[in-house]
Amino acid sequence: MTPEAAFTVVAVPGGRRAALFAAACRGRGLPEPRVIDWRDVLRGSRIHVEPGTFLRIDSPGEDAGTAALLRGPGDPARVTGSARWYAAFTAGLRRITAAAGEARMLSDAGEIAVMFDKRRCHARLTAAGVPVPPALPAVRGYDELRIRMAEAGRSRVFVKPAHGSSASGIVALQVAPGRIKAVTSAARDAHGEFHNSLRVRSYESEREVAALVDALAPDGLHVEAWLPKASIGGRVFDLRVVVVAGSPTHAVVRTSRHPMTNLHLGGARGDLRAVRELLGESGWRRAMEICAEAAACFPGSLMVGVDLLIGAARRRPAVAEVNAFGDLLPGLTGLPGGPAEGLDTYAAQVAAALTTRAPACAT
Template identity: 35%
Template structure:
């Protein structure tokens, strides 16, 4: 397989109007609307998550006539965050050991920028909202939904996608055996020792953008002060936990265990921390955007530490330079895995995160993303990411 196999070819005329469900002022939505305009397509219908979470009637009022439906991310809006917590307040099982916030407490608690509140409850609210959207979409067979609700749900469940991809033979980091029985940090350490894993990633199962992510290293043979290291995006303060753009390093057992215990209670995927390849002392991985079945865009994400997300201080690396270092067979194998991840879902596009192991011959799919196409300033054949997707949607519509 060559990198250019994603060429879309001539676009068949497709004039079905777009319906975008998103945050209208967010750069994701404004960027996509601009791309529609550049492709000469009519202005889309815009419906906001904020409105639909409160009342879905604006969506239900639209007739069952041909529309291309793009559902975009609903983050970066404090009112939406609060609403999702409200929706999730009554949706959690009573026996779950996780943080909870009542509607009353939400009403009287001021929003603090970046604060992490009850992630499991937040996700329960998100799922409840998705189910509401799904009930309307099922009654609109003329609408073409580019990212189906079932796939959004699956892609926000790291345990589910890890199992699904492994069953398909796609290489992924090994999940910790007996994960569902882990309730305490000491049980985690015992399992790591039994597996002879010096380090694991502890990921919020429903998280995105590295929120609530921790890399935990446990070396029992070391002196106590060197035995534990937790590298995390969670900063703990007197007034709560916050997403931090500066990674936190915890060494002392008490704060390490406090954060691990909280993460485990919120529902996590725990997997072996597979070493990442380095180039010039930079750790790196790949974000590969697969569109209509073919890898279309790729970004090298590099950092001085193993957590490479660009908003956490990572940088875009030299893709051409990486390709020169890799064998064609190794590159093609990684891209085939991305294609297989795409085929496991029913979306127009999927963002796939790929780890290359030292030596650049082996790879692992770290995770996949329903909303992984925010890749500003990237172009291919003179088209932005969103323009490429619009043309792919038109082409594939003509053969459906």
């Protein structure tokens, strides 16, 4: 087997992602990928990458030890500490890039860093003309948030930690005279600390909402207009669309009875055929074009996952997030008639790496 057909993966050894990617390599008759442990990267240990191999950077999630190296000691489920996480994560990305040498990187480390900063990602998409929910000016706490909402004439917003993922700390906030409601997965413990949970809850006291926003604010916030989502069968939905080598290859409908559609928060996979019928052929084609346009903002990344909102009015799409590690969709095969038909997200990436030109890294 030639070095050109070998993969090295920066991942959590034994994690689900590493296992699925290894299975995709075996399915192509390739050797088992060599795994570089994220923990070694974060500790500053010397790492080596064989020249000429494909280098894939995967998520550092799935492991408490890795989380501690990123966030520092404490409960890994706490919603605070994302700024420290981001600083450690991007330092790790720089070490990986320095060690890559003549390896062919499948994701540009600088682009991954942008995708993990919601403010920078939103700005990049906006500059490229990709439709996104309007953003409010930067806020540093609850009082300033309410001022910015009033100035923008917004009574419904999403408050997002700038460096969060998997809906960590996200708050769907709506206000009206004498009323307030914040929907979030952040739960407050007996000591007043907020932690992520798998149950979405509501806070309807301004004191509690202010405490949550003020707890998140020191790590940086990104605030967007809350665009009402379209619904099917009484459940709102959005789409996670995986784009590989510039083409939308996989799509999953995520439905929910609350504003967050993440599958780990009680969301459920919906009927893609029903969504396509709702949008019509031209609407579906435009939705996929927007996903491709969002991916084109990150030309050094072989794969990105795009979270696409479909508006309740006029069905207009908008990009809510672009995810560097948005391919964990077990059992999902490619869109019929597309370049990944019959392949899962990992097999599609292996095939694309072997048959297309390597991404042009922009770091």
